[in-house]
Amino acid sequence: MANRKTQLVEQLMPLIETEIRILQKSLDSASEAATHPESKPENKYDTRGLEASYLAGAQRERLNELKNALFSLQNMVVRDFTADDRIAPTAxxxxxxxxxxxxxxxxxxxxxxxxxxxxxxxxxxxxxxxxxxxxxxxxxxxxxxxxxxxxxxxxxxxxxx
Known part of the structure; x- marks a missing residue:
């Protein structure tokens, strides 16, 4: 059964890889916006560059989470459960x-x-x-x-x- 359930993990990995690619493109855009000359503040109330920088930081953190998740999935042990087993991860x-x-x-x-x-x-x-x-x-x-x-x-x- 565990081998069959491993197929579920194998279905999930490309979905996370797709999320990683999409987020990487978004991060690249946000990083570019944060450092673009047009993002320089025109006055003390102009926060475009700062906002883009915050967005890039949050996206970078999420990207790292997804990469770690993918690594964990690739190395996870999927176990079999019986009707007598208590529910735990990989059930x-x-x-x-x-x-x-x-x-x-x-x-x-x-x-x-x-x-x-x-x-x-x-x-x-x-x-x-x-x-x-x-x-x-x-x-x-x-x-x-x-x-x-x-x-x-x-x-x-x-x-x-």
Whole structure:
């Protein structure tokens, strides 16, 4: 099973690589804008260059995070889970909520990306998210509740792979 779940990680890596390329182009543009002669302040209230510099700094930080995430994915050990195992990172979890089933791949990074597993969509979830936190250390058959705005959502854990 772990080899099959590794395919999910292999789907995620090019998505992160694409994000890295897009962010690198954006960073290059922001860096150029920050140092461009037209960004020189015309008066003490003109902050165009400073704003571009802040943007470039934030993008550089995000780019480093993505590069580290990619490195972590490339070196991550994907483990198999049984119905008796508690949920932990690299678990593929099937949930039911209000009669609808959904699948989540719990990873330390890559939240929000959608992948495909046996023809079904699988959303990447991190332990830092409300649902990820609720799922950690739970078992098949457990129910978890999370607050989504003013509503409470309840999920039943159907399967853990």
């Amino acid at each position: 593929l979890v099937e949930l039911e909520q209000d009669g609808r089933q959904s699948s989540y791949f719990l990873l330390p990074l890559g939240a929000g990306f959608m992948l495909q597993w046996e023809g079904k969509p699988v959303q990447v979830l991190t332990p830092q998210s409300p649902l990820g936190q609720a799922l950690l250390h739970k078992n098949v058959g457990d129910a978890v509740k999370i607050r989504a705005g003013s509503a409470i959502k309840e999920y039943e854990i159907l399967q853990v792979l």
